[in-house]
Amino acid sequence: MSAASEASDPVLPEGATRDAFLGGAVTALQPGRGRHRSGLDAVMLAATLSADTDGTVVDLGAGSGVAGFCVAARAPAARVVLVDNDPVASDLARRALALADNMAFAGRVSVVETDIVGPEKVRVAAGLTRAMADTVIMNPPFREEGRVRASPNAARAAAHVLSDEDLDRWMRTAVTLLVPGGGLSVVWPAERLAALLGALSGRFGGIAVLPLHPYADTPALRVLVTARKGSRAPFRLLQGRVLHEADGDFCAWAKAVLRDGAGLDMARG
Template sequence: MTAEADAFLGGRLRLSQPPRGAHRAGTDAVLLARLLVPQAGDRLCDVGAATGAVGLACAALTPGLQPTLVERDPILAEQARANASLNGIAAQVLVADVLAPATERRAAGLLPDSFDVVLTNPPFFAAERHRASPDPGRAAAHTFAGGDLETWIRACTAILRPGGRLGLIHRADALPACLAALAGRYGGLAVRPVHPRGDAPAIRVLIAAIRGSRAALSLRPPLVLHGPDGSFTPEAEALHRGAPWPAP
């Protein structure tokens, strides 16, 4: 654990993380946590939780929410437990690999149709197409060690109830692969591109989807993270403080 916890959401959440240079939660986690608006009674699962940033951020903004955090690395899972305790959040932490066979996932506590909301930041790269980081934790967070995006989405779908909501963040150039993995399983997709600057191509896409829906896809207004001076735009700054997405 780091000696001092990082402040998230304008200080509403404190998060102890691995040292700098390793994989650490930041803007991606904030944006994913604000993508959907859970209710206190929702069963919410953060898949690939690492130190718990996304699920714990949702709980910090929704009193009474008791998230489930799923992480395959036992060390990171223990950090997630400590972060939940640090923030007084009643979270369940499961050490489980979502890419494992279904019997192993169930044995670890990931039961079918058991969540109302699933949020996930899948690994961004296939092992054969990406030179992994020398840091083991960073490599595990960014690169599939086995399986692929299709397998990951299929596992997330298995634990989401029919009519439940999925939220994910990925690289912008992975949008076709994301849509292909969601096809036939989800409808009502809402896609929001995220740009580093107003004059730059998108670097991320946020996708919200409803399991089993037949509703059409919609493209939401883009989010621009930084202004010409490099500081956060007002919209990005507000999201980092825990405000909801700006109205379309």
């Protein structure tokens, strides 16, 4: 760690950690046990955007900012707005932006603390206006309400449990924020793909789905989904990608994404 980095280190809340992503190009401050922590899903989500992405990228449900930070680090022409209603996660994102490690992109990232599915007037008052975004990315809460035992920790439960009705509200917010033809990227559990496609229907087209398999002989657990507001382009199911070799090590393509900041060309598959 450099002297400059040490000098700028904030005093972290108890249990919070300092975590490096993209081979050290990004430093995130994340909450400790009992709250949602970002990892592979967030980095893969960011990789759905190309390095030449520009304009405003809104990260809905940004948590402590890992996915949005990775977008900003990979796409130097992009401005990123992190949106979350968790004051602890939002505070950690702001603290991380003050780190010397993140100076290369911190000036292009802002944090908005508001309710994604609340009244639009509340979001507008917080700075989220209609058609402000060229791209929206999101890693929504992914567990289906009633299918799993929610965490007794309210903050952790809110970050992991989502009804189909609330998923529809997330998409309603996304489509409101996007310019016509704006792009959407989502990381989502494969088992709930039908619910996501239902929420996209009538709002987005040109949908591409990339399944992510933990191993070559296992079903996909996650999907990366991209779409365009108002597009009439056909649906595409892309060839799935395998994350790990048989020995548990990441495959070469996954290492390139996670450590080197490589992108996933969802347009070509």
